[in-house]
Amino acid sequence: MVSNAGIVEQEIKLKDRYGRFVVPDVTADVIDKTKYPRFHEAHAMYVVQETGDAIFVPSGWYHQVKNLKDTISINHNWFNGYNIREVWGFLKREYAAVEHELDDLKEIGLVGRDFVDQCQVVMLANTGMNYVEFRELLYAKTIKMLSWCEHPENSDRMLVKRDLLSHLGYVSLSDTGTQKSTSAGPMWTCNWSYCVMLAAGPQTKQ
Template identity: 45%
Template sequence: MIDLASWEPNTHGQNTEKITTFPRISEPITYDYFFREFLEKNKPCVFSNSFTKEWRARSDWVTPSSTPDVHYLKQNFGEAEVPVADCDQKHYDSQEKKTYKLEEYIEYWNGQRETSSGRKQCLYLKDWHFVRAFPNYHAYTTPQYFASDWLNEFWEVREDIQDDYQFVYIGPKGSWTPFHADVFRSYSWSANVCGRKRWVFYPPGEDQFLRDPFGTPIYDVDSAELSDASKYPKAPSAIGRVEVIQEQGETIFVPSGWHHQVWNLEDTISINHNWLNGANIHIAWNFLVESLNQVEYAIRDCNEMDDWVGQCQLLLRATHGMDYHEFYTFLRTVARRRIDCLTGKELISFGSWKIGKNHTIYDLKKLEWCLEKLLDDERLDTIKSFSDMEDHPSQLLEEVILALS
């Protein structure tokens, strides 16, 4: 096992560093260096293909000509159900999705890309929970730099619902993902098993210039709409755009709150994770509060209704992905495992990486900060699920403080 931490904890927060080109990492660096220079500074980078060269997926899923081996995928996983997006059909701020069997998607891939009217289809297999569906296949190993992953740690130990934020994407040349920032304002990493991608990034805050008068972000940053001053009057003020081409085998680290859009320049397979940890939990908390403020404002004229607070939490969960109660359950799960770690219980992340003592202390200090913010929110006492809770956030905060002492 490898210890993920050897530094003294730093809880002073995080500033996004402005960049004009992506730093490229071709040789191994220490975890400490990556944590300080990229996670805490919320700065993107690209890892070379040497970091994924031993992955099983890079041999099993790729033909000798470096294209997706769809025959192998169909033969081994053809019965799996997969989500598929139609890149030509807009659904709100995303693309319309349907569920296929993988073998059906491969049939499309192998030449049936036209509709009965002769229109070319562009279908993109996205957000396939491959690890959950095939836990014993071991297609890849999560790099050490991304192994402090509270989000997938939380879902791994949950027994009430099965889910995770570990995905496989398979898309033909020309498939793409609209302009967005990642769920919960999490970090993400994306590794090309084969193929090439073009990425366009805007750092946190720049997205405000790429929204219409109603606050809706642009769907496609390459569209002519963006030059329409009546629709996007602030667009000329967006000056932080950064582009990068991701080659086969390379891995991109996407920091919290960086809006981005992605195109497949070739037929491509990629592996992607979203994750939160102590370095960006404050961003996730602030985004949760911001999302609740937006919900409350949207239905402010209904604040006389029965259990208005509860209805706001339901809408928050539907639009954001978490409400206050689930966010607290998430914090509690992570905190208890780190308290146990300080008393001698080993904490393993992704099978091979051990969370060390200093890393545990760092995490607990960030959890302490977040619990204090939650308890300071005056809305907490009005949420029914907290009022009768035996395991109240105040109790957990005391446990964290005691463990740190």
């Protein structure tokens, strides 16, 4: 079995001598060894995907596709608890880029919460997800998994709970929104840390 760390290590060997860009075609007959000095060290896995086959490519794995004939390919990008750290890092970088590009808006009076909201709107258009949607997704998933853990027949419920708490810990931060309480409990617009609190369970007051 090939480990995720082993595959990611191979990708480093595909990059140029500055560690920035991956070789454009790993099947090329001639590769510039001065530009890609470690390319010859990389070991590839080759897979032929037949009609009707689905291939899962884990997050962080470099892959290249070569169509052997006219092909219609359907791709779907998704994430789960095991790569949520990378997803959160990506969203933070995307937000920082949008914030930088819209910085001029502050000169015309768009500041504070209004500026942040506008950045979120642009980020959603560019990336397909912003902080608000990401937070709502985590909250909904937390509720669903904890509800599953309440059933006695689920023998590994404590393991799932610890796993959930561990993954949510990657995305906790101090100020991404205002927690709002209602008679039904905190709304989904609450602080990130509320998801972690849910997974941790009731806290005993000292």
